[in-house]
Amino acid sequence: MDNRELKVKVMGLGNRLSARMGRHEAFCAAWRIVKAGGIELSVKGTSFGLRQEALKRLARYSPELVRVFIGAETENTVDRKAAAVYVGINNGRGVFKLGFLPREYAPAAASLKAKGLKVIGGGFGRGALVRLAV
Secondary structure: OOHHHHHHHHHHHHHHHOOOOOHHHHHHHHHHHHHHOEEEEEOEOOOOOOHHHHHHHHOOOOHHHEEEEEEEOOOOOOOOOOEEEEEEEOOOOOOEEEEEOOHHHHHHHHHOEEEEEEEEEEOOEEEEEEEEEO
């Protein structure tokens, strides 16, 4: 990635992130994300409804078979800028809403591509990490 392309990515991502965090903090975060080639974020809301059961089932599949999508939740009455994390299995039927990206990273979801999902243990339940690439 050349210097100009790097700056364009940082500026675009920083501007989107500044909608939810301070401008300085947003551009520092954007710089770290772009330099690292992406970011790994914890999926929020995985303890709601049948999501724990979905995570247990997803853990049985190899990561190459799990598809991850990020979708805008404009109909969400709590947060119209929310970004939902959807998962599905290759050659499977449909997709399932697993949870949401952390609020401060939701505006940047359009600039990032979901690259994979990792099912992780934590506390009394199970959680999930999603890798977003620039």
